[in-house]
Amino acid sequence: AQSVTQLDSQVPVFEEAPVELRCNYSSSVSVYLFWYVQYPNQGLQLLLKYLSGSTLVKGINGFEAEFNKSQTSFHLRKPSVHISDTAEYFCAVSYSSASKIIFGSGTRLSIRP
Amino acid sequence: GAVVSQHPSWVICKSGTSVKIECRSLDFQATTMFWYRQFPKQSLMLMATSNEGSKATYEQGVEKDKFLINHASLTLSTLTVTSAHPEDSSFYICSARAPGTGVTDTQYFGPGTRLTVL
Numbered sequence: 001a002q003s004v005t006q007l008d009s010q011v012p013v014f015e016e017a018p019v020e021l022r023c024n025y026s027s028s029v030s031v032y033l034f035w036y037v038q039y040p041n042q043g044l045q046l047l048l049k050y051l052s053g054s055t056l057v058k059g060i061n062g063f064e065a066e067f068n069k070s071q072t073s074f075h076l077r078k079p080s081v082h083i084s085d086t087a088e089y090f091c092a093v094s095y096s097s098a099s100k101i102i103f104g105s106g107t108r109l110s111i112r113p
Numbered sequence: 114g115a116v117v118s119q120h121p122s123w124v125i126c127k128s129g130t131s132v133k134i135e136c137r138s139l140d141f142q143a144t145t146m147f148w149y150r151q152f153p154k155q156s157l158m159l160m161a162t163s164n165e166g167s168k169a170t171y172e173q174g175v176e177k178d179k180f181l182i183n184h185a186s187l188t189l190s191t192l193t194v195t196s197a198h199p200e201d202s203s204f205y206i207c208s209a210r211a212p213g214t215g216v217t218d219t220q221y222f223g224p225g226t227r228l229t230v231l
Contacts, residue, residue, distance in 0.1 A: 043224040
C-alpha cells in the first residue's frame with residue numbers, strides 16, 4: 001500500500017539549533033516527494049519537492065531535504081531554526097500511477113527561545 | 114503566488130442540517146480541485162477529487178451522498194455536508210491545481226473550514 005510515515009509527532013528544539021524532521025515512504029519504482037508547512041490558522045504551503053535529478057532539494061525559508069532511495073526516506077533539515085518556523089510540517093508522496101498526494105501524519109515543530 | 118480561498122472559515126450548525134463550503138481559486142483557473150478532511154493532530158485525508166464539469170471521484174469509504182461536491186466552474190468547487198452529525202465535525206481543506214498540469218505540479222491549498230456540528 002502507498003503510504004508515508006512521519007516518525008515524530010512533535011519535535012521541540014531551541015532557537016538557532018539545527019533540526020531534522022523524518023519522513024519515510026513505501027517503496028515504489030518512481031515517486032514524487034513533497035514537504036508542506038502549515039502555520040497556525042493558515043493553509044498548507046509547499047516548502048519543497050523532489051521530482052527527479054539531484055537528491056538534495058532546497059526549498060524556501062532555508063529548508064532542504066535529501067531523497068534517499070535505498071532508505072526510502074526524505075528527511076527535512078534546517079541548520080538553524082527561528083521562532084517563526086513554529087508550525088506543523090507534513091511530508092507527502094505521490095506515485096506515478098496515481099494523481100493524488102498522500103500525506104503523512106505531520107510533525108509539530110516547536111521552537112524554544 | 115496562486116491563492117485559494119475558502120468560505121466560511123468556520124461554521125457551527127445543528128445536527129441534521131446541511132452545510133455548504135466554498136473553495137475558490139482567486140487568480141488562476143483550476144480544472145482539478147481536491148477536498149481533504151483533517152482531524153485534530155492528524156494528517157489530511159483525501160475525500161474526493163473534483164474535476165470541472167464532471168462528477169467527483171470519491172475515495173474509498175467516503176459517502177458521496179453525504180458529501181456532495183460540485184465543480185461548476187474553473188474557479189469554484191463546493192462541498193456540501195448533508196444531514197450533518199457531530200461526527201462530521203472536522204477541519205475541511207480544499208486545494209486546487211492549475212490546468213494542464215500533472216501530479217508533479219503544485220497544489221495550492223485553501224486555509225480550511227472548521228465545521229462544528231452540535
